[in-house]
Amino acid sequence: MKYFLFSCCLALLIFQPVEGQRRSNINAPAQAWWEHIKYLADDKNMGRETGSEGHRRAAQYVANVFKRAGLKPGGTSLFYQLIKFRARRIVEQESSLALIRNGKTIPIVLGDEATFNIRVDNAPQIEAPVVFVGYGLTVPDMNYDDLAGLDLQNKVVLLLSGAPSNIPGPLRSHYQSERWKFLKRAGAIGVLSIQNPKGMDIPWERSKLNRFLPSMVLDDPSLDETAGQRLGVSMNPATTEKFFEGSGHSFKEILELANNEKPLPKFSISASVRATVKVTSSSLESQNVVGILPGTDPRLKNEYVVLSAHLDHLGVSQQPEGDRIYNGAMDNASGIATLLETARALGRRRKPLRRSVVFLAVTAEEKGLLGSKYFAHYPTVPPTNIVANVNVDMFLPLFPLRSLIVQGLEESDIAVDLRLAGDTLGIKMISDPEPERNSFTRSDQYNFVKRGVPAVSLKIGFVKNSPEHETVKSWRTKRYHDPSDDLQQPMDFEAAVDFNRIYLRIVESMANRPKRPQWNNDSFFKRFAFDIKTTP
Incomplete structure (x- = not known):
């Protein structure tokens, strides 16, 4: 005592x-x-x-x-x-995000369910099919490629942030920072990213508040590592299940596989994503x-x-x-x-x-x-x-x-x-x-x-x-x-x-x-x- x-x-x-x-x-x-x-x-x-x-x-x-x-x-x-x-700010009241499934529009609530990544030069309007690509990683040093055999041409990828645990730390870190380069090479035009709740430093309820802060890019096109990306979205993992409906998989299943260090499946999502993005620059x-x-x-x-x-x-x-x-x-x-x-x-x-x-x-x-x-x-x-x-x-x-x-x-x-x-x-x-x-x-x-x-x-x-x-x-x-x-x-x-x-x-x-x-x-x-x- x-x-x-x-x-x-x-x-x-x-x-x-x-x-x-x-x-x-x-x-x-x-x-x-x-x-x-x-x-x-x-x-x-x-x-x-x-x-x-x-x-x-x-x-x-x-x-x-x-x-x-x-x-x-x-x-x-x-x-x-x-x-x-160059600075960008989202004009959220003039922006929207939705899933299009079987002709029906399923709204995604900005802030509560998703936020636009405006470091990316998002297209003003876009609609494209969605493919789940696991971690969306390519690691040539280990012959690891989540994108192998997938048709990603003019599609938006849905991915879980992170990497397989058997990839050594330096490679895991570097190739996550290089993710878009390989996705672009495979033909993708956008990224919907879901962060594993286990790795979130900041709870979604706090992080979503920062979406109105300005994002910036260097006014030097040669240093733009997101060139060619037409859509960037961060998804709230707590409300992501709707993306997986009709795919034969669930987000709960994906998380369990990731947390148990097992391979993630790759598959088409039975919906397209539609986005309208308004920013001021x-x-x-x-x-x-x-x-x-x-x-x-x-x-x-x-x-x-x-x-x-x-x-x-x-x-x-x-x-x-x-x-x-x-x-x-x-x-x-x-x-x-x-x-x-x-x-x-x-x-x-x-x-x-x-x-x-x-x-x-x-x-x-x-x-x-x-x-x-x-x-x-x-x-x-x-x-x-x-x-x-x-x-x-x-x-x-x-x-x-x-x-x-x-x-x-x-x-x-x-x-x-x-x-x-x-x-x-x-x-x-x-x-x-x-x-x-x-x-x-x-x-x-x-x-x-x-x-x-x-x-x-x-x-x-x-x-x-x-x-x-x-x-x-x-x-x-x-x-x-x-x-x-x-x-x-x-x-x-x-x-x-x-x-x-x-x-x-x-x-x-x-x-x-x-x-x-x-x-x-x-x-x-x-x-x-x-x-x-x-x-x-």
Whole structure:
């Protein structure tokens, strides 16, 4: 009982609301880190939506800290790399979705049952047959092809998100990100995607609220990975059964097969889908913020380690009631704060680093990793001289730091630097305990990977199904992409300081190592290394 009471008191001390902690005895490093978050996640920045005045104000703040830390401007306009976007908003009252079965129209209720993916340039009107294609995956490395033998010409595919568990994590992650390329090659014109409830970070009732936020694409057709897709829809798994009526299958059957790791059937749906999509479009400009700490080694100073974190968040909800500002304190003001404190620490370092370090605060991560995609394709330093990327996105200091989850740990010899840094502080490096979430391809490091650059992403670690894991899952369910990711939420300041400390050690190790990082010989991603040497 005494131990239980002590644990409860400790939890109350650690996880009290942060404004209460600010007034208590937190140390100077924690306070410095927290001050950045307080500025970036303040209501006055209105959620830092890409292209907004709040984002511009946040970018200016980052640039000013870079300058004061002694970094050199690394953008195309001083510290800024200016990027043009096209934004789209759904006009839902003029849009509709329906199944057409045996001449009857079966309406699909927008919001409650489905949402349009307006990152896709949806056709204003479309009607087409539907085919269920399982996971809709093609993985040439394993001779796995859900599309083999199917007639998909001018058809819309219905698929379950995810992948078979026997496909290794790196291949599973990569080929899910490449899904449309193979569907387009097979003749498909649209995608209806059902997420497996088991893998949903955000409940449908919350995620549907974001459908009125603007979607964006880069104003550069060469970087559009959805070209040719005429319909994109996300389906509520709780109301999807109507699609399977008359097919000889049910969605309940499909879910049971997937959850029991058995193959999924493929079959025609006994209906067509009809959609009317009305959007408004506009052009806007946003900015990556780039600062460079020059190295001092005569040879290695021309090589660059890129440290990235995304600056943007979701902006302001269109809902009429309640807290409407998506402050994004953990996602990802926390990562930007770590970037800024690292710049300050390295600027004060008496012994200069051998390699140069690029500090990159990217825009439009929430719009589809667009800011990092732009930088990876149009870097402001020579592309062949970018030797590594370390990304921080929502590292979640919710409990004491005893290990670091390293997405990409098995893929390159960056692991050597990570483990050396960890050994000095007693921190263990662990692989992603949730590979099924495909996190390695869902944040900004993956745009560097696809350009041949060894990359990792770091988060505070936990063991799967542990109490810490439950804490993380609860945070995702309640606060991820929600206005409650704000300055009032509980957090562990000591864990944040420990994270920043080991992050700094990792950066120092990578910047001073004698040879540039290399992909491991057995890494799936080694195949991309050729790209950065041949593509301007």
